[in-house]
Amino acid sequence: MQQSNGTSGFILMGLFGHMRLHLFLFSSVLTIATASLLGNTLMVLLIHQDPRLHTPMYFLLSQLSLMDLMLVSTIVPKMADGFLAGKTSISLAGCGLQIFVSLTLGGGESFLLAAMSYDRYVAVCHPLRYATLMSWQVCWQMAMGSWFLGAADGLMQAATTLSFTYCSARKIDHFFCEAPVLVRLACTDTSVFENVMYICCILMLLIPLSLILTSYSLILTAVLCMRSTEARKKALATCSSHLTVVGLFYGAAIFIYMRPKSYRSANHDKVVSAFYTIFTPLLNPMIYSLRNKEVKGALKRWMGKHFNPNTRKFNFHSS
Secondary structure (H helix, E strand, C coil): CCEECCCCCEEECCCCCCCHHHHHHHHHHHHHHHHHHHHHHHHHHHHHHCHHHCCHHHHHHHHHHHHHHHHHHHHHHHHHHHHHHCCCEECHHHHHHHHHHHHHHHHHHHHHHHHHHHHHHHHHHCHHHHHHHCCHHHHHHHHHHHHHHHHHHHHHHHHHHCCCCEECCCEECCCCCCHHHHHCCECCCCHHHHHHHHHHHHHHHHHHHHHHHHHHHHHHHHHHCCCCHHHHHHHHHHHHHHHHHHHHHHHHHHHHHCCCHHHCCHHHHHHHHHHHHHHHHHHHHHHHHHCCHHHHHHHHHHHHHHHCHHHCCCCCCCC
16 A cells, blocks of 8 residues: 655545535534634633623633634634535645644643632632632633643644654545544554553543542532532532533543544544534533523623613714
């Protein structure tokens, strides 16, 4: 079989064919992606503009929305271009960029969710020390650390993946360049890299997940000891939103990156990848906004300010 170093790029087979049913599914995915972009953009703007949301918890939430916004913006346009215009080819640089960005945002979100669980742990278990334990300095360090660790993992895996020798059949049975899928096309032995990637997944996924589970175990213990039923309901409502996001994100990520190679299926990979790159980013703002009084209040104030004609004042000056 002929080999190539991949300099001529790759062919993305896409998520859908061109049957009538696939056209309907593509339209649905594009609608969801558009709603995801609008929802996460709105979350970032609300948190940035409303002073009542200028707290560590909402700052971390704005970073989560920003990551989701960038992820959808990186994946969906190329997928849509391939389906609508037939431009299925992707350059080596474009493929490397997709791997780097998706892993940076995925790894960053993993650590960010751990930081958010720590924030909820401090708020519930140590409310009197919250201002000290979750100071703005600590909050910024957590957020920047999440971005940095995700970028380090993304750069390492993107550079290594694209350094392999690939077979002449450069067709990727996927709708974007994802490291585990691309490795299957390599003509060289990739066992060492796969072992390293597995270790990275343990560091980037299982360690933050263990911290999250530990935090929520302590939170649950503290909540069960609360005498006030109202306080217990409020704590559980806040934490349940976060746990929903955690379950969706980690379930899909572990399925994609930590399954043995022999159990991989291209169709399963595409469906799960679509779930965590397109559908989950839509669910995040919905979960946090629909179940959060502060966010709903900020949205009402923003809509009242910009869309209520009674709040607009017009000054007419005679010449």
